[in-house]
Amino acid sequence: MKGIDLKLPRLGADGRERAWCDIEKEFLALFKKGIKRRLSKITIKKSYPELKSFHTHLLRNMDEVLIGKPEVLPVWIRYWTFILKNLRSNSSKKRSPRAIEKNISSYMMKLTNAFAYKRSRNEGLNKIAVMINVKTCLYCNQNYTIVVGNSPDDKGNIVLDGSQAFIEFDHFFDKSSFPFLSMSLYNLIPACAQCNHKKSNNPYSLSLHPYWGDYASQLTFKIKDPDALTNPKFMKIDLMEVEIDDGGNAELGRLMRNLAIKERYSRHLDIVREIEIAKYLQPYYEKILSGSFMGETGCNLEIFDSESLRRYLYGFYNDEKDINKRPLSKFSQDMFRQF
Numbered sequence: 414m415k416g417i418d419l420k421l422p423r424l425g426a427d428g429r430e431r432a433w434c435d436i437e438k439e440f441l442a443l444f445k446k447g448i449k450r451r452l453s454k455i456t457i458k459k460s461y462p463e464l465k466s467f468h469t470h471l472l473r474n475m476d477e478v479l480i481g482k483p484e485v486l487p488v489w490i491r492y493w494t495f496i497l498k499n500l501r502s503n504s505s506k507k508r509s510p511r512a513i514e515k516n517i518s519s520y521m522m523k524l525t526n527a528f529a530y531k532r533s534r535n536e537g538l539n540k541i542a543v544m545i546n547v548k549t550c551l552y553c554n555q556n557y558t559i560v561v562g563n564s565p566d567d568k569g570n571i572v573l574d575g576s577q578a579f580i581e582f583d584h585f586f587d588k589s590s591f592p593f594l595s596m597s598l599y600n601l602i603p604a605c606a607q608c609n610h611k612k613s614n615n616p617y618s619l620s621l622h623p624y625w626g627d628y629a630s631q632l633t634f635k636i637k638d639p640d641a642l643t644n645p646k647f648m649k650i651d652l653m654e655v656e657i658d659d660g661g662n663a664e665l666g667r668l669m670r671n672l673a674i675k676e677r678y679s680r681h682l683d684i685v686r687e688i689e690i691a692k693y694l695q696p697y698y699e700k701i702l703s704g705s706f707m708g709e710t711g712c713n714l715e716i717f718d719s720e721s722l723r724r725y726l727y728g729f730y731n732d733e734k735d736i737n738k739r740p741l742s743k744f745s746q747d748m749f750r751q752f
């Protein structure tokens with residue numbers, strides 16, 4: 414929902430800060446050799462020079478495929494689409510349309526095996542996820558993405574082997590249509606299982622890519638009838654009608670419908686009630702935060718950092734830049750504004 418700025422370093426779950434170029438180096442060190450070795454073993458029939466030339470190009474540009482920035486990925490997709498078009502329009506006696514399709518499928522299967530996404534998930538991608546440390550789903554901001562169970566060593570350092578980390582990645586450009594992008598760092602979007610499952614193979618343009626665009630600012634959550642919240646008649650109801658304003662971005666609207674965001678968020682009525690209370694108590698909270706309240710209570714709130722204290726009082730991250738730090742931050746911010 415909130416895009417990731419690739420110019421800014423990431424603070425890993427292990428407490429170490431890394432620039433994206435360092436994460437890229439780590440990514441190549443983990444995967445390039447094995448993928449290249451497996452790709453080199455792929456054989457292609459002489460009667461399919463189109464596939465041969467694609468494959469040669471792939472092998473020569475491994476770095477670009479594995480760590481090319483998001484804008485590079487559609488270039489590879491266009492190239493592959495061009496190859497497929499050429500293949501399909503050049504059938505002959507030796508290459509019947511059926512044989513062509515069979516060879517395309519077989520080549521794609523070999524690519525899938527060579528890039529070995531499923532195996533890499535357990536053997537290294539978790540380590541990358543710990544470094545990227547995106548805590549909430551970049552599509553919905555409703556769920557957490559990463560579970561890190563690594564324990565500190567004797568010196569208190571977190572051992573970053575990733576073996577106890579569990580992460581779900583969505584392939585922004587789907588891996589069944591484009592297996593050569595199945596292990597591209599910037600095609601792997603930290604997401605929750607629901608979004609990963611729902612988005613599936615639906616294609617979207619680069620503008621909705623979480624490492625490229627940022628749709629949090631275009632999108633607004635609203636609830637249809639905020640007055641109903643304080644009406645005792647509705648206290649037992651555990652559903653509400655959420656509206657999503659996509660700011661006129663039709664593709665964003667399609668993505669939200671595809672992920673069933675409206676329906677999923679309709680279950681957070683309890684959060685909305687709390688936010689309404691927070692809004693009501695805002696002058697009181699601000700008095701506490703300004704320190705003028707401390708004298709009356711005898712509490713010394715200076716021992717807490719003001720950001721944590723603010724968050725404790727209001728109950729959510731209220732700065733847009735912090736949306737990805739906790740589920741429902743975007744929703745909470747919009748509700749707070751609506752009241």
Ligand SMILES: [Zn+2]
Pocket residue numbers: 550551552553554555556604605606607608609
């Ligand atoms: Zn999600």
